[in-house]
Structure formats: structure tokens, C-alpha cells
Amino acid sequence: MAGPAFRAAAVRVRTPATSANLGPGYDTLGLALGLYDDVVVRVADSGLHIDIAGEGADTLPRDEDHLLVRSLRTAFDLLGGQPRGLEVVCANRIPHGRGLGSSSAAICAGIMAARAVTTGGEARLDETAMLELATEIEGHPDNVAACLLGGFTLAWTEAGAARAVRMEPAASVVPVVFVPAQPVLTRTARGLIPRTVPHVDAAFSAGRAALLVEALTRRPELLLAATEDRLHQEYRAPAMEESAALVARLRADGVPAVISGAGPTVLALAEEGAADKVARLAGEGWAANRLAVDRTGAGVLPLTAGGGAAQ
Numbered sequence: 001m002a003g004p005a006f007r008a009a010a011v012r013v014r015t016p017a018t019s020a021n022l023g024p025g026y027d028t029l030g031l032a033l034g035l036y037d038d039v040v041v042r043v044a045d046s047g048l049h050i051d052i053a054g055e056g057a058d059t060l061p062r063d064e065d066h067l068l069v070r071s072l073r074t075a076f077d078l079l080g081g082q083p084r085g086l087e088v089v090c091a092n093r094i095p096h097g098r099g100l101g102s103s104s105a106a107i108c109a110g111i112m113a114a115r116a117v118t119t120g121g122e123a124r125l126d127e128t129a130m131l132e133l134a135t136e137i138e139g140h141p142d143n144v145a146a147c148l149l150g151g152f153t154l155a156w157t158e159a160g161a162a163r164a165v166r167m168e169p170a171a172s173v174v175p176v177v178f179v180p181a182q183p184v185l186t187r188t189a190r191g192l193i194p195r196t197v198p199h200v201d202a203a204f205s206a207g208r209a210a211l212l213v214e215a216l217t218r219r220p221e222l223l224l225a226a227t228e229d230r231l232h233q234e235y236r237a238p239a240m241e242e243s244a245a246l247v248a249r250l251r252a253d254g255v256p257a258v259i260s261g262a263g264p265t266v267l268a269l270a271e272e273g274a275a276d277k278v279a280r281l282a283g284e285g286w287a288a289n290r291l292a293v294d295r296t297g298a299g300v301l302p303l304t305a306g307g308g309a310a311q
Contacts, residue, residue: 003081004118010042010087011116012303015109016150016294017094018101019175019267020142022216023227023258024208030101030146030153031216031267033175034292037092037105039068040303041113044085055092055102067103071110071137078133079118079125097183099261104143107134108298116300135162143261150297152216167213169293170220174275178246178266178286189236189262201230216269223256223269233259240264246282253281 017035021027037055048069050062060066064073068088076082094102111130115121125133127148134144141155145164155164208228215226236259237244243264250257250268255278260267266286270278279288 004076004079004120004124006043006083007117007119008043010040010303011113012038012040012301013109013113013116013298014038014301015105015112015147015298016101017291018104018143018146019099019177019260019265020101020146021229021232021258021261022212022267022269023229023233023256024205024231025142025154025212026205026229026231027140027142028155029209029212030142030155031169031175032146032150032153032294032297033100033177034294035093035100035289036294037090037094037102037109038301039091039109039113040089041072041117042087043083043117044087046085048086048088050088050090052090052092054090055094056096057092059096060090066106068106068110071107071134072114074137075111075114075125075133076118078129079114079121083117095179095183095265097185098179098265099184099186099189099259099263100177100179100265101143101147101261103186104134104138104147105298107137108144108147112298112300131164132162146297148297150294152293154213167217168295169216170218172272173216173220173223173293174270174272175291175293176268176270176275176279176288177260177291178268178282178288180240180242180264180286182264184239184262184264186262189239192239193232193235197231205229205231220269220271224251224254227256227258227269229258236263242285246286250278250281255281 017033135141141162145153145155149166212226215222257268
């Protein structure tokens with residue numbers, strides 16, 4: 001059976017940063033953020049060539065071990081076969097190892113780029129299949145769902161397959177991220193979470209996660225209560241003491257603040273008029289950034305006239 005045909009032109013994919021959990025929604029809730037990685041992929045005659053600018057330029061592999069390339073290869077297998085060669089250019093802006101979904105952004109970019117350069121790729125790999133494949137690579141669906149769909153997402157697995165719904169966050173909610181200088185490995189943060197928790201804590205967090213859906217979409221005044229968590233943040237605190245202290249300090253000031261994903265970044269869900277003030281609350285040692293909510297998710301965008309990724 002003949003393999004797939006590939007487009008001669010390069011494709012450019014943009015993927016947003018994401019914040020998962022949002023407090024009580026452990027491995028379930030996610031929010032797409034207006035901070036982006038850009039990837040340009042071109043099918044070549046032979047070999048693999050990777051250029052990386054920005055985050056990870058000095059540390060990421062430039063071979064088949066690169067997560068983006070592994071995701072490309074996995075998607076090409078599903079699409080019917082591998083191209084003879086690949087040229088990949090990455091412009092990375094999402095910090096690595098900070099709980100802002102850099103791995104999900106790479107995974108989703110690889111899958112979407114493979115689909116885009118394969119003739120008939122959209123018919124062979126639809127939106128549901130992309131979510132399932134991204135979850136299979138990532139291991140959990142919360143970040144990849146938000147990355148692919150944009151907005152505020154709720155993800156789950158059903159009969160072994162990933163599923164997600166997208167909701168529209170209230171327009172008045174402004175994410176503010178506080179990024180520390182040093183990363184924390186996701187596997188380290190996950191390793192601190194016990195296999196079981198008290199029933200009373202599980203019930204508390206289930207109620208708060210349900211409330212968070214209402215608070216983030218329609219009633220932001222409930223966000224402080226809705227972002228309370230007893231499932232994971234206190235267990236992870238020993239690996240990110242400064243982050244835990246910042247969350248406590250912000251919440252004491254009435255700011256809905258949580259650990260972003262596995263940390264150590266802190267996410268505050270501020271009101272529109274207070275976001276700039278909130279961004280100044282962290283003090284030294286933090287890079288505070290007011291971001292938009294990304295409302296469109298990962299997508300294929302036009303190339304610049306020079307053929308590179310637009311900034």
C-alpha cells in the first residue's frame with residue numbers, strides 16, 4: 001500500500017501555554033494562555049534538521065529525541081508513513097519546567113504540523129483523534145485539551161479514550177503568572193502526591209472543582225473560594241516552598257491564586273481592573289506577566305514572506 005503524499009510548502013503551527021488543575025481540578029481542568037511557541041515544519045528530501053531559538057535553545061536535543069520530533073513521528077505513523085526528511089524551526093517562548101505546559105505545546109505542535117503537511121491529513125486525523133493521540137503521548141489530558149481547544153477546558157478519559165469540553169472564560173478574568181527562576185521537574189512534583197487522600201478532602205475538592213466551572217465562566221466573584229484545593233498543592237509544597245508561600249500570601253490578600261500545573265509557577269486569576277496591581281505583589285525573584293486568555297487554541301497560521309515563523 002502506498003504511503004501518504006506530502007505538501008511541498010512549509011507549515012507554521014502556533015501553540016499556547018496552558019495552566020492545568022487551577023487548584024481543585026487536578027488532572028481535569030485547564031486554561032489556555034496568551035503565550036505561544038511557533039514551529040515551522042517542512043518536508044525535505046532527506047535527514048532531520050532542527051533549529052531552536054528562545055527557551056531551551058541551549059538544552060533541548062536536536063535529533064530524534066526532541067519531544068516535538070517524537071510527536072511528529074508518532075502522528076506520521078498514524079497518517080500512513082514517514083516523510084523522507086524534515087526541517088524543523090522552533091521559536092520557543094513558553095518557559096520549560098515551570099508548569100506552563102511547554103511539553104503539551106510541543107506535542108500538540110508536532111501532531112498538528114504532521115497533519116498539516118500530509119495531504120488529506122485532516123480527514124485522516126480529526127480533532128478527537130488529535131486529542132487522543134496527544135493524551136497518549138503526554139500521559140494525561142488536561143494540558144493538551146486546553147492547548148488544542150483554547151479557552152477553559154474540562155478533560156476526562158472514557159473507556160480509555162480522552163475526551164474534553166471547552167467553555168468560555170468570563171471576559172473580566174485576567175491571568176497573571178509569576179514564574180520563578182528555577183524549574184521543578186513534573187515527575188518530582190507528581191511523586192510527592194500520595195496514592196490516597198482522606199474522603200473529606202476528596203469531597204471538598206470535588207465541590208470546589210464544580211464551583212470553579214461556574215466561577216470561571218459566569219461568576220468570577222466566587223473564584224477565591226472555587227480555587228481552594230486539598231488534593232495536591234499542600235503535598236507538593238516541600239518541592240516549591242517559595243511558590244506555596246506566594247500562593248498563601250496572594251490568597252490572604254483576596255487574590256485567587258494557585259500552583260500552575262505541577263509548578264512552580266503561580267497563577268493568579270485577577271479581575272480586569274486589578275491585574276496590574278496583582279502583578280506587582282510577588283516581589284523580587286519572580287517574573288510576573290499579565291497574560292490574555294487564549295481563546296482559539298493551537299492552529300496553523302500563515303508563514304511570513306521570508307518563510308519563517310512570524311513573531
